[in-house]
Amino acid sequence: DMTPDETAFQDRIDRNEKIEPKEWMPDGYRKTLIRQIGQHAHSEIVGQLPEGNWITRAPTLERKAILLAKVQDEAGHGLYLYCAAETLGVSRDELLEALHSGKMKYSSIFNYPTLTWADMGAVGWLVDGAAIMNQVPLQRTSYGPYARAMVRICKEESFHQRQGYDIMMRMCAGTPEQKAMAQDALNRFWYPALMMFGPSDKDSVHSAQSMAWKIKMNTNDELRQKFVDQTVPQAEYLGLTVPDPDLAWNEDKGGHDFSEPDWSEFFAVIAGNGPCNAERLGARVKAWEDGAWFRDGLMAHAAKAGERARA
Numbered sequence: 001d002m003t004p005d006e007t008a009f010q011d012r013i014d015r016n017e018k019i020e021p022k023e024w025m026p027d028g029y030r031k032t033l034i035r036q037i038g039q040h041a042h043s044e045i046v047g048q049l050p051e052g053n054w055i056t057r058a059p060t061l062e063r064k065a066i067l068l069a070k071v072q073d074e075a076g077h078g079l080y081l082y083c084a085a086e087t088l089g090v091s092r093d094e095l096l097e098a099l100h101s102g103k104m105k106y107s108s109i110f111n112y113p114t115l116t117w118a119d120m121g122a123v124g125w126l127v128d129g130a131a132i133m134n135q136v137p138l139q140r141t142s143y144g145p146y147a148r149a150m151v152r153i154c155k156e157e158s159f160h161q162r163q164g165y166d167i168m169m170r171m172c173a174g175t176p177e178q179k180a181m182a183q184d185a186l187n188r189f190w191y192p193a194l195m196m197f198g199p200s201d202k203d204s205v206h207s208a209q210s211m212a213w214k215i216k217m218n219t220n221d222e223l224r225q226k227f228v229d230q231t232v233p234q235a236e237y238l239g240l241t242v243p244d245p246d247l248a249w250n251e252d253k254g255g256h257d258f259s260e261p262d263w264s265e266f267f268a269v270i271a272g273n274g275p276c277n278a279e280r281l282g283a284r285v286k287a288w289e290d291g292a293w294f295r296d297g298l299m300a301h302a303a304k305a306g307e308r309a310r311a
């Protein structure tokens with residue numbers, strides 16, 4: 001029961017054509033993209049906070065410069081993604097208002113605290129590793145501006161993942177106390193990283209339609225499985241133990257069996273009740289309010305320049 005327009009649109013998707021901003025698209029496609037790209041942008045912006053926490057306390061000047069560059073990259077990713085969302089007819093102010101009022105989500109992972117320097121390693125290794133696993137296929141997503149934004153973002157994310165793994169290698173080759181810090185960071189970030197891929201497929205509301213539209217290229221469980229299979233040998237190389245007693249290679253499926261995260265914790269976090277939700281959102285709202293004088297000044301300047309141009 002598709003309309004002729006919808007059938008023609010689906011044919012274009014099935015032929016792997018890119019959909020561009022001014023072209024016809026179903027309302028649901030537009031809404032889903034605004035939601036996903038907007039949440040992705042918010043994740044990049046809020047994602048600066050847990051690492052920003054360690055910039056002033058990085059152990060060396062070199063580590064500080066690397067971390068600063070990474071956090072700045074995230075700001076850039078957020079801005080590209082807001083621009084991509086704007087091509088769908090939503091304004092950046094509307095998106096930010098929806099973030100600040102709690103109507104729109106951002107990735108669950110950023111509601112966990114970063115307690116030690118080893119967490120900078122674990123975040124880069126696992127969180128950026130999970131982000132890449134999800135975003136590399138999105139380079140082929142059907143909406144042109146989103147697909148193109150992903151190309152540069154993925155290159156930068158792979159630098160982020162490498163810098164995190166490098167911190168972990170250094171910590172694991174250090175004193176027993178440093179290695180223990182690395183293990184503790186893995187223990188705390190493992191399940192939250194698995195949650196980044198979203199609920200299990202049976203509970204994923206949007207997957208079927210988003211996959212038909214090629215807004216998503218893989219299901220949540222497919223990507224989570226690939227992430228586990230990629231990450232387990234990396235943990236072994238570090239001499240660290242993945243905190244899952246049921247983790248085991250399954251020859252038949254050619255992948256690991258592993259324990260699911262605690263989904264009640266996941267749903268609590270995305271409902272706003274994780275360990276740092278209030279702190280993270282509070283920091284973003286404060287930054288917005290503290291910037292009001294600057295936005296007002298820009299608008300006043302633009303109004304004066306407009307008057308001069310008309311005179």
Ligand code: 3HC
Nearest residue numbers: 040043047106107108131195196197198204205206207270
């Ligand atoms: N955190 C917060 N909310 C989540 C979530 C997560 N990890 N996983 C799922 N959800 C939400 C969904 O948004 C949806 O809620 P909504 O209807 O209110 O929007 C609900 O849970 C049901 O989940 P679905 O599986 O049906 O949702 P999706 O089809 O949207 O799939 C997704 C979720 C896989 C995260 C998908 O949106 C996606 O691929 N997004 C693009 C990638 C992205 O946003 N990445 C952010 C990661 S962090 C990052 O990139 C920063 C980097 O610098 C580390």
